[in-house]
Amino acid sequence: xxxxxxxxxxxxxxxxxxxxxxxxxxxxxxxxxxxxxxxxxxxxxxxxxxxxxxxxxxxxxxxxxxxxxxxxxxxxxxxxxxxxxxxxxxxxxxxxxxxxxxxxxxxxxxxxxxxxxxxxxxxxxxxxxxxxxxxxxxxxxxxxxxxxxxxxxxxxxxxxxxxxxxxxxxxxxxxxxxxxxxxxxxxxxxxx
Numbered sequence: 001x002x003x004x005x006x007x008x009x010x011x012x013x014x015x016x017x018x019x020x021x022x023x024x025x026x027x028x029x030x031x032x033x034x035x036x037x038x039x040x041x042x043x044x045x046x047x048x049x050x051x052x053x054x055x056x057x058x059x060x061x062x063x064x065x066x067x068x069x070x071x072x073x074x075x076x077x078x079x080x081x082x083x084x085x086x087x088x089x090x091x092x093x094x095x096x097x098x099x100x101x102x103x104x105x106x107x108x109x110x111x112x113x114x115x116x117x118x119x120x121x122x123x124x125x126x127x128x129x130x131x132x133x134x135x136x137x138x139x140x141x142x143x144x145x146x147x148x149x150x151x152x153x154x155x156x157x158x159x160x161x162x163x164x165x166x167x168x169x170x171x172x173x174x175x176x177x178x179x180x181x182x183x184x185x186x187x188x189x190x191x192x
Contacts (some may be wrong), residue, residue: 001005001039004115005031007149008045008100008122008132013072015077021123021152028121029084029174036118042090044082045100045122046134047151049076055096072182098131107139119179121149125158144172146179 007028015021029168035042049055049067051074056063071077075094086092093104100106110118118141122128129150145166151156162173174180 001041002039002114003106003117003119004043004110004113005035006043006045006100006106006118006120006122006132007082007084008095008120008128009047009124010044010077011046011081012081013069013077014123015083016046016079017072018123018153020153020155023150024121024123024149025083026176027146031121031146031149031176031179032084032087036087036089040119042087042113043089043093043100043106043109044084044086044090045093045095045104045128046080046082047073047128048077049073049096050075050096053075057101077146098127099135100128100132100134102131103137110141115141117144119146121142121146121176123151125150125152125161126154127152130161130165133166133169133185137169137171143170144174146176146178147173172176 010028015025022170031043053067056067066073072079093100093106095102095104097103118136120129120133120143133145136143147162166179
């Protein structure tokens with residue numbers, strides 16, 4: 001299988017604190033078993049900062065706010081653990097910036113597994129999802145965005161990205177239930 005499912009920032013500290021993030025858990029929980037059975041590589045990407053602040057950009061108030069939240073975003077704390085169950089064959093990547101690729105080994109892991117196509121889900125649509133999709137496209141991955149597997153604190157911003165920005169960039173936008181893998185199920189027209 002040449003497809004991977006990227007699930008970004010669906011972690012305890014975020015889904016437990018932001019209602020928009022909690023709303024994406026059910027569609028993703030229903031999708032994960034189907035994706036695994038279809039042979040899709042599942043990659044959880046979590047956001048975590050070093051407790052000592054060594055990775056904080058100077059003068060960036062947003063990152064300082066994240067760091068000040070303590071266990072929600074400190075590396076090794078329960079708040080950075082994925083909300084959804086991680087299977088033994090899944091991959092977990094820790095990131096320190098918006099994009100799942102920035103400063104991580106995600107690209108190396110995907111290429112080692114022969115992945116050429118990504119489905120991206122997570123929060124926030126205007127941050128992690130957008131940054132990861134742009135980065136993936138720049139690395140020549142085919143990109144699909146899972147509309148109900150993504151969320152943003154501002155529903156209008158979420159809809160703008162899904163209805164206007166992502167399609168204009170050539171990204172397919174679909175739901176978790178309707179996502180097709182690009183493998184044998186796509187030829188038969190059925191979802192995974």
